[in-house]
Amino acid sequence: MLKGVSLKSIDIKSLRKILLKKGFLISRKSVLNKKNSLINLYKISFASLLIILFFYLLPPTHTYLSKIFTPNPEIENASNKKLSLVLEGKSLDLDLNDENDSDQDLVYQELYGEVTEEDSLESGVRLNASVLYQLFEDTNYNLRDVRLNKIAKPVEIGKLPYELKEIQNVKKRKELFIQIVLPLILEENNKILLDRKKLFAILNKNNNSNSDNEWLNKKFKQYGVLKKDIPTLKRRMDIIPVSMAIAQAAKETGWGTSRFALEGNALFGQWTYTDKGIKPAAAEAGTTHKVMMFNVLKSSVRAYARNLNTHNSYKKMRYARAIQRDNEGNLNSLELVNYLDNYAETGKKYTETLKKIIEQNSLTDFDDVKILPSSEAIKNLI
Numbered sequence: 282m283l284k285g286v287s288l289k290s291i292d293i294k295s296l297r298k299i300l301l302k303k304g305f306l307i308s309r310k311s312v313l314n315k316k317n318s319l320i321n322l323y324k325i326s327f328a329s330l331l332i333i334l335f336f337y338l339l340p341p342t343h344t345y346l347s348k349i350f351t352p353n354p355e356i357e358n359a360s361n362k363k364l365s366l367v368l369e370g371k372s373l374d375l376d377l378n379d380e381n382d383s384d385q386d387l388v389y390q391e392l393y394g395e396v397t398e399e400d401s402l403e404s405g406v407r408l409n410a411s412v413l414y415q416l417f418e419d420t421n422y423n424l425r426d427v428r429l430n431k432i433a434k435p436v437e438i439g440k441l442p443y444e445l446k447e448i449q450n451v452k453k454r455k456e457l458f459i460q461i462v463l464p465l466i467l468e469e470n471n472k473i474l475l476d477r478k479k480l481f482a483i484l485n486k487n488n489n490s491n492s493d494n495e496w497l498n499k500k501f502k503q504y505g506v507l508k509k510d511i512p513t514l515k516r517r518m519d520i521i522p523v524s525m526a527i528a529q530a531a532k533e534t535g536w537g538t539s540r541f542a543l544e545g546n547a548l549f550g551q552w553t554y555t556d557k558g559i560k561p562a563a564a565e566a567g568t569t570h571k572v573m574m575f576n577v578l579k580s581s582v583r584a585y586a587r588n589l590n591t592h593n594s595y596k597k598m599r600y601a602r603a604i605q606r607d608n609e610g611n612l613n614s615l616e617l618v619n620y621l622d623n624y625a626e627t628g629k630k631y632t633e634t635l636k637k638i639i640e641q642n643s644l645t646d647f648d649d650v651k652i653l654p655s656s657e658a659i660k661n662l663i
Contacts, residue, residue: 395503396584405439405546405577410457413442417460424456427463428646435653436464439577440546446538455642458537462530462548463523465582467652470520473586476500477518484511505591516599517590519606522614524644526585528635529624531642545574549585594623614639614648 408416417423422434438461448454480500483493501509504517533550534542541547551573575581589595598620605612618635625631639645 396580396587399580399583403439403577403580407440408438408442410442410444410448413438413457413461422460424459427650428643431650433464433467433650433652435468436460437468437579438465439579441537441542441578443543445536446543454538455531455536458531459527459642459647461537462527462578462582463647463650464652465579466521466523466526467650468579469582469586470523471652473518473520473590477515480515480518503587516603519590519599519602520612521586521589522612522617523647523650524639525614525618525621525635526582527644527647528614528618528638528642529585529621531638532631532634541572541574545572546576546578546581547572547574548578548581549588551581551584551588595620612648614645 416436420434420436422436427433441458441461445454445458448457479496483489483497486493489497497514498509500514500518501507504514506513506517530548531537533539534548537543541550573581573584575584589598598617601617601620602612605616615636618632618639620632621635622628622632627634
């Protein structure tokens, strides 16, 4: 009871004033409930936001921390040790078994898969000889200037002209053939050199990035290096001397006049046991091999380079090439052809024929020729 106050005559407003004077805290229940609800809503929203952010940031944070705390696998590089032995005049004990014979299990799918895939996207146009002569004249592309200035024009011809076999003048036929295949060989060598340059850049790093390791794994497959051995990859990832490539193309195609060259764009007579090939007319009964065929000539050049750089039959050639690199820097095709006796059934006779073709046609003039760049990367190689 409140003294001096009549409850019968008092209204709510007056009662509120009296209670406030006496020190009572008065509030509406609905207002308090509303404030409590808003506070709870804010708390729930904030907690939900934190949970969402946590699960959103978890994957990239895990990836980032893995890169920092997980060391990149080290790749052993024995090339410097071997180079030091050469510079000291010591002999290298080369183990030809380093390149595992089982690498050839990968032959078609891994080694030539990329080549055939790219070739399937090509459809070269066959120009006749008169058009080619005019094209080379318009672009000032002639072998005399190439031999003198060591620069070739980036003219890419997709197919050989049928008229090659009708050109009676042997010198003209040979020159036209060289003009066609020379840029293709130079372009393929440039691609290999770009890869080789990147390989050495990676090897000179203290640690490899994920992209570096992915690139290395791709090249191990392309070059058939099952054990991921860097010295083996370095020996395989190198160019084919231009004079040696021209000589082999000339020998295998009769300077561009063979059926395999004209019908299948095959410059190097490589065998295949797949459906895509041309059956040799003189093949012995019971044999199933065919000569590889391509849509364009440049695919044939790439398959040829991949063959010499990966097949077990040319191990010794690759070791000899690596020694030439270390000792001289330049490649000597007249020495390297000695290791191509397994390329043909005639063996040593075949290598002697290649030497004669190189010498009689002065093909070594083209070994140090550069092709005009088609990209900034290639420009840096010149």
